[in-house]
Structures are given as structure tokens and as C-alpha cells.
Amino acid sequence: MKKMIAQREAYGEALLDLGKANPNVVVLDADVSNSTRTVYFAEQFPGRFFNFGIAEQNMMAAAAGMAKCGLIPFVNTFSFLATYRAADQLRTSIVYPKANVKIAATYGGLSDSFDGPTHQSIADLAWVRALPDLTVVVPADAVEVRKALPVLAEVNGPVWLRLSRNPSPVVYGDDFEFTLGKAAVLREGTDVTLMSCGTVLERVLEAAARLVQDGVNPRVVSISTLKPIDKEAILAAARETGAIVTVEEHNIVGGLGAAVSEVVADQHPCPVKRVGIPDTFADTGPYDELLDRFGLAVDDIVQAAKAALALKKANGR
Amino acid sequence: MGKADQQRVRELEQIAKELRIAVLKMVYSAGSGHIGGSLSAADIVTALYFDKMRIKPEEPDWDDRDRFILSKGHAGPILYAALARRGYFPMEELSTLRKLGSRLSGHPACFKTPGVDMTSGSLGHGLSVGLGMRLAGRVKGKDYRVFVLLGDGEIQEGQVWEAAMAAAHFKVDNLVAVVDYNRVQLDGTVEEVMEVAPLADKWRSFGWQVLNMNGHNMADILPTLDEAIDRSKEGPVVVIADTVKGKGVSFMEGKSAWHGRCPTEEEYRQALAELEGQGGEVV
Numbered sequence: 194m195k196k197m198i199a200q201r202e203a204y205g206e207a208l209l210d211l212g213k214a215n216p217n218v219v220v221l222d223a224d225v226s227n228s229t230r231t232v233y234f235a236e237q238f239p240g241r242f243f244n245f246g247i248a249e250q251n252m253m254a255a256a257a258g259m260a261k262c263g264l265i266p267f268v269n270t271f272s273f274l275a276t277y278r279a280a281d282q283l284r285t286s287i288v289y290p291k292a293n294v295k296i297a298a299t300y301g302g303l304s305d306s307f308d309g310p311t312h313q314s315i316a317d318l319a320w321v322r323a324l325p326d327l328t329v330v331v332p333a334d335a336v337e338v339r340k341a342l343p344v345l346a347e348v349n350g351p352v353w354l355r356l357s358r359n360p361s362p363v364v365y366g367d368d369f370e371f372t373l374g375k376a377a378v379l380r381e382g383t384d385v386t387l388m389s390c391g392t393v394l395e396r397v398l399e400a401a402a403r404l405v406q407d408g409v410n411p412r413v414v415s416i417s418t419l420k421p422i423d424k425e426a427i428l429a430a431a432r433e434t435g436a437i438v439t440v441e442e443h444n445i446v447g448g449l450g451a452a453v454s455e456v457v458a459d460q461h462p463c464p465v466k467r468v469g470i471p472d473t474f475a476d477t478g479p480y481d482e483l484l485d486r487f488g489l490a491v492d493d494i495v496q497a498a499k500a501a502l503a504l505k506k507a508n509g510r
Numbered sequence: 511m512g513k514a515d516q517q518r519v520r521e522l523e524q525i526a527k528e529l530r531i532a533v534l535k536m537v538y539s540a541g542s543g544h545i546g547g548s549l550s551a552a553d554i555v556t557a558l559y560f561d562k563m564r565i566k567p568e569e570p571d572w573d574d575r576d577r578f579i580l581s582k583g584h585a586g587p588i589l590y591a592a593l594a595r596r597g598y599f600p601m602e603e604l605s606t607l608r609k610l611g612s613r614l615s616g617h618p619a620c621f622k623t624p625g626v627d628m629t630s631g632s633l634g635h636g637l638s639v640g641l642g643m644r645l646a647g648r649v650k651g652k653d654y655r656v657f658v659l660l661g662d663g664e665i666q667e668g669q670v671w672e673a674a675m676a677a678a679h680f681k682v683d684n685l686v687a688v689v690d691y692n693r694v695q696l697d698g699t700v701e702e703v704m705e706v707a708p709l710a711d712k713w714r715s716f717g718w719q720v721l722n723m724n725g726h727n728m729a730d731i732l733p734t735l736d737e738a739i740d741r742s743k744e745g746p747v748v749v750i751a752d753t754v755k756g757k758g759v760s761f762m763e764g765k766s767a768w769h770g771r772c773p774t775e776e777e778y779r780q781a782l783a784e785l786e787g788q789g790g791e792v793v
Contacts, residue, residue, distance in 0.1 A: 219649060241649060243680070251672035254635045258642025261620070261628060263573070264649060266642075281632050282669075286639060290620050290629040 197360035203335035205230025207342040229269040253282035257292040272298035272314035302442030304358035309477040319447025328352040329420040331390040334364045340371040361392035376426035382412035386430035389440035400494035431461040436501035445469040464504035466497040519728045526556040532591035540608040546768040548588035550692040550753040559592040567597040577627040581636020582661035583617040598625035634667030644682040655684040663695030677746040678717025687748040692755040725751030
């Protein structure tokens with residue numbers, strides 16, 4: 194059994210480190226600082242922590258004002274609120290004016306499982322990915338969160354970071370280095386490429402192991418920078434493996450599957466099967482069971498890979 | 511009011527008149543634009559940019575400058591006119607308003623236009639942005655002032671009240687909001703569309719200090735803004751400015767039709783004549 198660490202926990206600790214290293218880092222929260230783990234920063238740096246109460250629109254636009262005066266604000270709330278409640282503030286006051294604001298959108302995907310579809314965030318990537326020049330990062334585990342945060346703080350412009358609420362498997366070792374815009378290849382392979390973003394990576398690795406048992410040689414790629422996306426890694430997968438399966442804790446509409454399909458369709462068409470939440474709102478329940486029920490069982494990935502392989506074969510490759 | 515002050519008032523009135531003429535010409539040349547709300551804000555913007563604000567037009571990004579946020583971003587023409595007249599960019603550039611490739615976007619964009627401190631246009635954001643700018647001032651130990659110009663229709667947006675609540679809660683200093691209370695919005699009068707009165711009571715109950723002024727009387731605007739700046743050291747201040755939409759052009763005054771309409775050639779000539787003080791008869 195792999196070690197389990199929640200991304201929000203790693204984020205809260207990394208944010209505290211950033212606060213120590215850079216006096217321009219300020220943190221904004223909207224009455225969820227215990228959930229987002231910004232409380233660690235708040236306790237250490239009360240003068241640089243601002244609780245805006247339950248008023249996300251104000252918080253987001255205020256962050257833009259702070260950024261315009263030289264600070265590096267990290268804005269924290271649940272993903273569905275950062276993305277939709279404050280959608281216009283994100284677009285008009287942060288992204289369009291290139292305000293140097295980092296949005297930590299926690300409770301991504303189905304990870305707020307027991308709170309149900311109102312609090313789950315399954316369409317956030319579709320929206321943020323469509324905003325010009327917004328950097329979008331969906332880390333695969335707690336290590337990647339910790340490694341990415343100092344890098345994202347150095348980006349001079351808006352960054353949207355998706356985090357998961359629940360303990361998730363630690364995939365990377367401490368020697369992992371995060372490179373913005375660069376996909377990570379976890380397993381080389383030639384038959385089909387499994388491409389994922391976020392903490393579903395562990396399930397992808399399990400699916401890959403099962404495929405190997407069935408005589409398939411899959412490549413496994415984690416795309417943590419959803420935008421700007423690593424086109425080279427995607428095109429290499431299309432050229433060298435001829436079939437792609439995308440896996441994301443998101444609606445199959447508009448997220449990673451769409452992003453990869455766009456690149457492939459534009460430059461090197463090949464079969465792409467999209468694994469994710471099948472365009473439906475999910476349910477209330479235990480997290481792992483929700484993932485299994487709503488499109489993200491290991492078997493779903495295996496079946497999609499086999500379907501992609503069959504398509505590839507039918508196309509004569 | 512002393513003689514020097516009277517002289518100053520006359521100078522600023524003259525500048526406001528020039529800015530109004532510039533607004534009319536810009537919108538006419540562009541073929542579209544928001545003339546009514548630009549004219550109602552003309553005297554306030556003039557007082558801020560030509561008398562009250564600590565700015566260096568030759569150094570638009572000066573760290574310690576006072577900031578101005580045109581939260582009612584559709585009044586961009588009056589801001590552009592003031593910035594050009596103040597020397598941020600050439601006056602001739604005003605005729606490029608709304609043209610493809612121009613630095614003067616349909617609504618203000620801080621990355622396009624020198625002197626524009628914040629992008630605006632989607633209503634309701636500006637007070638939050640101003641609040642953030644002052645919180646940044648607190649963190650960085652800077653005492654620049656932030657002025658936010660709000661429309662009266664704009665404050666129907668709930669976010670404005672989130673920001674008002676937060677500004678009082680955080681006890682921000684050096685934040686002055688001005689409400690351009692011209693009582694007209696796009697679909698009709700504010701009273702008809704969505705009443706915002708009683709304004710002073712609303713702001714006071716949100717923890718703000720409230721001042722009133724005649725937004726077209728420079729002799730009232732100047733001392734009121736001084737008082738607002740002074741009082742803002744103790745906490746946020748809002749100035750409710752009684753104004754007239756389309757102020758200065760008789761047939762535009764108080765008319766919602768002139769929120770976002772471009773004048774015909776005949777209307778343009780008459781408006782220009784009125785603003786230049788060569789005509790002025792009421793149609």
C-alpha cells in the first residue's frame with residue numbers, strides 16, 4: 194500500500210514555506226481556511242492573511258488589486274466557487290489584466306465526495322482551460338504540489354491550481370522535479386498511451402499493470418500542466434503509440450480529454466478514448482466508490498485502452 | 511473661498527469643459543460609446559486628475575502613486591480624455607477610441623493604456639480591486655490613496671456590498687469611493703429599474719463615512735474631496751455625488767437614451783456648440 198497524503202495538506206505546508214521565503218506572498222481565504230489548510234499560513238503570518246468571509250467574488254477581485262500593487266496573492270476556496278461563483282472576477286479582473294494572482298482551487302473533482310454534487314467540481318477544467326493565457330496546473334500527488342508551488346509563485350501572471358481534498362497515493366519520490374508545461378512519463382511503452390491529470394494517476398498505473406499482464410505495452414504520461422499543454426508529449430504519444438486514453442477526474446466534456454483531442458486532431462490524428470465522469474452529476478458517498486461508480490474504475494481505463502487499441506488496429510496500424 | 515481658490519476653480523472648470531468636448535468628439539468619431547455617464551463624471555474626474563491625485567504622468571507605474579479605478583468602466587472616454595490632457599499619451603490618440611489596434615479599448619484596459627490603473631467594464635469589481643490595493647498598501651507600508659468611481663446603477667451588483675462590508679471590516683485607510691449619482695441607467699431611471707436609495711443610509715450601515723457633494727460644482731467638489739481624503743485616514747469614505755447624466759448637453763441631460771448612444775451629425779454639432787458655449791439653446 195502506497196503512502197497516502199492529501200494534496201491540500203501538502204499545499205498548506207508549502208504555502209507556509211513560501212510565506213517564509215517571500216514577504217510579498219499574501220493569502221486570501223473565504224471562510225474555509227481549515228479546509229484549504231491556509232490556516233497554517235494564517236497562524237504564522239496574520240498580517241499577510243485575509244479572511245474575506247463567504248464572499249468569493251470580492252476576494253478574487255481584491256486579489257487582483259493586491260497583485261497590481263506588487264503582492265503575490267494566493268486565493269483559496271473550493272474549486273466550484275473559485276471557478277463559477279467568481280467566474281467573471283477571474284476572467285475580467287484577474288486573467289484579462291494579467292494580474293499576478295494564484296488561485297488554489299481545492300476540493301477538485303469528486304474529492305468532496307460526501308458533500309455531494311453541489312460541492313464537487315467536475316466542470317472546472319473546461320472553463321479555466323478556455324481562458325486565454327491562464328496557466329492551469331493539476332498535480333498528480335502531494336509531492337508534486339510541494340514541488341510545484343515555488344515554481345508557480347515565480348510565474349509572473351495568473352495561475353489556477355487544482356487540488357484534491359482527500360488523502361491520495363504518493364506517486365513521486367522526493368527527487369521528483371516539477372517543470373511547468375512539461376508532461377511526466379512514468380512508464381515508457383509503444384502500444385497505447387494512458388494520459389492523465391491529477392490524483393487519478395495511481396489508478397492509471399494500476400490499469401497499466403493490468404494491461405501489461407494482458408500483453409499490452411502501455412506508455413503512462415501525467416499531464417499536470419493542462420495549460421499551456423505539452424503538445425510535444427502528446428504528439429510523441431500519437432506518433433509512437435498510435436492510440437491515446439485520457440483519464441481525468443472531470444466531466445469527459447471540456448477537460449484533459451478535450452485538450453488532448455484538440456492537439457491530436459490538429460496535428461496527428463489517432464484514436465483517443467476519454468475516461469472520466471460520463472457527462473453526469475455524480476452522487477454522495479465514499480470517494481473511492483464514487484470514482485468506481487462514475488467512470489473512473491481501473492477497469493474503465495483498461496477497457497478504454499483495449500477499445501483504443503482495437504480502433505488503432507481497425508485503422509490499419 | 512479665497513481668490514487663489516476661485517482662480518483654481520475656474521481653471522478646473524475650463525479643463526472639465528475641454529474634457530467634455532473631447533468625450534463628445536471621441537464618441538462621435540468612434541461611432542459608439544457611453545457619452546451620458548462620461549459627461550456626468552467629467553467634473554469629478556477632472557478634480558481628481560488635475561488637483562487631488564498624487565501622480566507622475568511621465569512615470570505611470572510609479573509605485574507610490576495614487577490609484578484611480580473607473581469601476582463604471584463604460585465611462586472610459588472621460589478617463590481617456592483626462593489621461594491624455596494630463597500627458598499620459600498624446601491628445602491626438604483620443605480619436606482612435608474603439609478602433610481596431612487602438613490603445614483605447616471600448617472599456618479601460620490597464621495593459622493597453624498608459625495611466626489606466628485597472629481594467630474595468632464588468633460592473634461591480636472596482637471597489638473590491640480598490641480594497642485589495644489598499645490592503646496591499648498596508649502590507650507594504652505605503653500610504654497611496656485609492657479612488658474608486660462607482661455608477662449608481664452599478665451598485666445594484668451584490669459584489670459592491672461585499673466589498674463595502676470588507677473595507678469596513680478590515681478598517682482600510684486611504685480608500686475613497688465616489689458614487690456618480692446621476693439617477694439614470696441603461697433601461698431607464700434607477701428608481702424605475704432597481705431603486706438604490708437611500709444611499710447614505712446604506713453606506714453608513716455598512717460602516718462607511720458618508721459625504722455628499724454637487725458633482726458638477728467645482729467649488730463644492732474640491733473641499734469635499736479634501737475632507738474625504740482627510741477622513742479616509744480613519745476608515746473608508748464614500749462621497750455621494752449628485753450629478754446629471756449627459757451633463758452639459760441639454761438634450762442629453764437626464765436621458766437614459768444617451769447612456770450608450772452615438773449622436774447623429776446634427777446632434778453632434780448642436781452638442782459641440784453647447785459645450786463650447788457658443789450656442790446652448792434648448793431644443
